[in-house]
Amino acid sequence: MKLGMWKAYIHVIRLAFIFTLKQAMTDAFVLFGIFVQPLIIAIMALFVLGDQGDEIAIFIVVGSGLTGLWDSVLFQSGSSITRERWTGTLEALVGMPTPLGVIVFGKNLAFVTQALSSMVVSYALASIIFGYPLHVESPVLFILSIIMTVISLVCLGLVLATLFVLNPDVQRWQNGLEFPVFILAGFLFPIAILPQWTTPFSYMLAPYWAAVALHISSSTNPGILEVGLPWIMMGLLSVAYLVIAFWLFKKMLFKARVDATLSGQ
Amino acid sequence: MNTIEVRDLRRIYKTTVGVVRRKIKEVVAVDGITFDVNRGELFGLLGPNGAGKTTMIKMLTTLLIPTDGTAKILGYDVVDQANEIRSRIGFIFGGERGLYWRLSGIDNLRYFASLYHVDPEVTMKRIPQLLELVGLSDRGEEKVEGYSRGMKQRLHIARTLLHDPEILFLDEPTMGLDPVGGREIRQVIRNLQSEMKTILLTTHYMFEADVLCERVAVIDLGRIVALDTPEALKQVVSDLSVIEIEVYGVPEEIVNQIRNLPFVDTVSVEDMDQKQMLLVHSEMGSEAVPSLLPSLESVRVGKVTVREPTLEDAYVRLVGGKV
Numbered sequence: 001m002k003l004g005m006w007k008a009y010i011h012v013i014r015l016a017f018i019f020t021l022k023q024a025m026t027d028a029f030v031l032f033g034i035f036v037q038p039l040i041i042a043i044m045a046l047f048v049l050g051d052q053g054d055e056i057a058i059f060i061v062v063g064s065g066l067t068g069l070w071d072s073v074l075f076q077s078g079s080s081i082t083r084e085r086w087t088g089t090l091e092a093l094v095g096m097p098t099p100l101g102v103i104v105f106g107k108n109l110a111f112v113t114q115a116l117s118s119m120v121v122s123y124a125l126a127s128i129i130f131g132y133p134l135h136v137e138s139p140v141l142f143i144l145s146i147i148m149t150v151i152s153l154v155c156l157g158l159v160l161a162t163l164f165v166l167n168p169d170v171q172r173w174q175n176g177l178e179f180p181v182f183i184l185a186g187f188l189f190p191i192a193i194l195p196q197w198t199t200p201f202s203y204m205l206a207p208y209w210a211a212v213a214l215h216i217s218s219s220t221n222p223g224i225l226e227v228g229l230p231w232i233m234m235g236l237l238s239v240a241y242l243v244i245a246f247w248l249f250k251k252m253l254f255k256a257r258v259d260a261t262l263s264g265q
Numbered sequence: 266m267n268t269i270e271v272r273d274l275r276r277i278y279k280t281t282v283g284v285v286r287r288k289i290k291e292v293v294a295v296d297g298i299t300f301d302v303n304r305g306e307l308f309g310l311l312g313p314n315g316a317g318k319t320t321m322i323k324m325l326t327t328l329l330i331p332t333d334g335t336a337k338i339l340g341y342d343v344v345d346q347a348n349e350i351r352s353r354i355g356f357i358f359g360g361e362r363g364l365y366w367r368l369s370g371i372d373n374l375r376y377f378a379s380l381y382h383v384d385p386e387v388t389m390k391r392i393p394q395l396l397e398l399v400g401l402s403d404r405g406e407e408k409v410e411g412y413s414r415g416m417k418q419r420l421h422i423a424r425t426l427l428h429d430p431e432i433l434f435l436d437e438p439t440m441g442l443d444p445v446g447g448r449e450i451r452q453v454i455r456n457l458q459s460e461m462k463t464i465l466l467t468t469h470y471m472f473e474a475d476v477l478c479e480r481v482a483v484i485d486l487g488r489i490v491a492l493d494t495p496e497a498l499k500q501v502v503s504d505l506s507v508i509e510i511e512v513y514g515v516p517e518e519i520v521n522q523i524r525n526l527p528f529v530d531t532v533s534v535e536d537m538d539q540k541q542m543l544l545v546h547s548e549m550g551s552e553a554v555p556s557l558l559p560s561l562e563s564v565r566v567g568k569v570t571v572r573e574p575t576l577e578d579a580y581v582r583l584v585g586g587k588v
Contacts, residue, residue, distance in 0.1 A: 008382040015379045023367045042277065088362025092424075095326050096380040097352040257330045260278060260323075265357075 009102045016106025017113070024114055030076060038068035040123060045128050045188055048261050058136070062214050063188040069153060070181050070207050072115030076176060077108040077157025081165045081252075091262045094253060100156065101249045105186025109158040112150050125221040138217045141227050145213035152206035152234040158245035162252045185211050206241070209233040266462045267287055268432060269302035269325065273361055276320050276335035276487075294320040294419035296487035297334065306460040307454070309478030311468060317487040318467035319358070322436045325465065326356045348354055355425030359437030361417045366410040369419050373409060374427060383430035388427070395423040399453055415446025422453055425454065427548065432463045439473060451477060471577035480578075485584040495557050502574040502582050508557065510543040511567030521561050528553055533581050540567065546578060 024030045042064035049056050081104060084090040093103055136142045164171040184191065184198060185207035191199065202208040213230035216222045256262045269580045276295040281287045295317040301497055302308040310318045310387045323329040327337055327347035343348040353375070357363070367493065370394060378388040399419035409417060423452075425433060435454065439447040451495045452479055457464060474481050475495045482492040491498055498536055514535065523545060530578060532544040548555040 005382075008379075009384065012379045015376050017370055019365065019368055019376050022372070023365060026367055057322070087365070091323075091328055091358065091367065092363050092377070093380065094329055094355060095381060096352055096377075097348060097353075098380045254330075258327060260329055262328055 012102050012105035016103050018112045020107045020110035022088035022112055026108065028211040035118055035121050037071060038064045041067050042122040042125055045177040048228065057126050058218050059215060061122045062218050064122045064157055065212055067182055068118025069112065069115045071178065072111045072151045073157045074174060074177055078160035078164050080104050080107045081161045094262055100253065104158060105154060105159055108154045112153050122249050136218045137221045143218040145227065146218050146232050148212035148213065148234045152210060152238045153231065155241035159241050159248065162245060162248035166248065166252050181205065181207055184208065186252060187211050205239045206234055206243050267301040268304045268339060269465065270337045271300050272335045273297055273330045274324060274336055274445040276324060276329065279330045287313045293487050296521060298489055300482055300489065300492060302463060302465060304463055305475055307458050307464045307466065307479050309466050309468060309481040310476040311474045311481050313486035314471055316484040317414055318484060319436055322434050322467055325355060326434050327351060353430055354432045354434060355430035357421040357425050357436065357438060359440035361414055362370055364409050364417060364420060367408060369406050369408055371405045373420065374423060377424045383428050391427060395426055396479060397407045399423045400449060413447065414471040415442045418442060418450060419486060433457065435464060435466045437467055441471065471580050483580060483583045490583045498579045499576055499588040501579045502546065504548055504573055505546045507572050507578050508553060508573050509570045511540055511562065512543050513540050513565040515543060515564050519560060519564060523557060531582055546582065
């Protein structure tokens with residue numbers, strides 16, 4: 001692909017990011033999922049686990065922030081194509097020279113970035129209202145873990161978005177996918193307490209490795225090798241998600257052109 | 266080479282009927298259509314609702330895959346070379362959808378320009394020009410949700426011109442607009458025509474096709490029933506006069522009774538608020554009026570006028586009185 005085309009795609013991702021954020025900031029459903037729900041989870045967790053010491057507070061802050069991130073991937077990124085169909089913009093997007101996957105990548109990046117702010121809200125809640133002395137043990141590794149988290153969740157969002165369009169029956173289970181991932185990814189407690197047969201499912205989820213990387217870099221002072229494993233896993237899963245998403249996008253667009261389902265009317 | 270070449274194009278929709286025993290039902294939307302559009306021509310597809318106009322335009326804009334036949338845009342096949350076509354065409358579908366309502370008009374245009382790979386510097390110069398062209402210069406900063414239907418439609422037209430396409434597909438661009446809004450859109454289309462853009466316009470407004478199009482294909486039930494210039498199409502009814510009769514609550518039996526009179530060619534009814542307009546086509550002209558009125562004895566009758574036929578009358582005759 002020519003360099004000019006890459007430049008054009010980066011420009012599309014940038015504008016899709018900016019304009020999606022602009023729109024999402026005025027959506028009450030989005031604001032509830034990203035700010036209010038993690039806040040409720042953080043308050044409950046702080047009341048239940050808060051007496052176990054100051055160290056647990058940062059674990060709760062990161063964990064409840066991760067719930068907001070997953071909600072964003074599941075509901076916002078997962079519905080990013082369906083929503084375009086409802087608003088009648090999908091036909092316009094498909095009929096343009098930019099591949100739909102590039103546009104959805106920019107949109108998903110905005111959703112995940114916006115959801116990161118739920119972690120900031122939980123942090124402020126724990127330190128200001130509950131008075132916990134919060135500090136991130138390894139800030140550099142924590143920021144790098146956040147970057148890896150964002151990339152892997154954006155790629156996972158591409159898979160969900162196409163899957164939900166290709167199979168509306170799967171989308172009906174969208175709500176049902178929320179809490180199992182909270183549990184399987186170990187957002188608020190370690191997966192070691194779950195039955196052993198669930199572990200492979202956790203390993204296939206980027207949110208699990210995101211939780212591992214963010215928890216150890218915020219609560220402990222890990223070596224680069226220790227945090228390296230979740231980063232590598234997030235990288236590998238991102239590539240796998242991208243390959244699956246590329247195939248699903250092709251299949252979805254062809255099917256939509258055959259079945260006449262782009263307009264949603 | 267023609268700009269648009271359509272050969273025996275067919276499109277069948279499959280849908281399921283029934284709850285327990287589900288059956289697949291096939292609906293033929295476009296049934297073997299063939300036509301060409303020349304470079305710089307404004308070509309109209311005219312037909313009643315459900316005739317297959319939108320299906321046709323969606324296949325030509327690469328958004329639907331034909332069931333059979335071929336269509337080429339600038340020599341590129343709509344199925345296999347969709348990406349080559351997409352950067353060279355612009356399209357709008359009638360209605361208010363297809364814009365981001367929570368963004369301003371300018372933001373919408375910036376976003377869509379990036380999707381067409383228009384250079385950001387060119388975009389910044391072109392947006393004010395396009396807003397000027399469609400008469401939205403003073404409203405560009407406002408969110409689209411506050412726009413009227415006509416303004417949204419004009420923003421759609423600006424959107425479709427961002428990448429300066431060679432061909433424009435306009436699907437019912439004046440649908441649902443008030444007379445002033447419709448006139449403004451037609452003026453924009455005329456301006457585009459003067460810039461030698463190739464335009465394919467679908468409409469079910471006959472006068473619109475008459476004043477804008479160089480050639481018109483009349484479609485009914487997925488087939489072309491006539492294709493010619495508006496003037497030539499009017500010749501189809503040159504032997505007829507049109508008798509317009511205002512009536513209040515005319516029952517279907519009376520319309521059928523008039524339809525069966527030997528000197529009547531076609532009859533159509535247009536609803537107009539409290540009343541209806543009965544349009545009777547007849548070779549007898551004003552002489553037919555005394556013979557028609559006895560059939561309307563039981564109905565309140567208003568003004569009766571006799572006039573020369575228009576393209577609309579030709580259309581009514583071609584599609585068999587379905588309006």
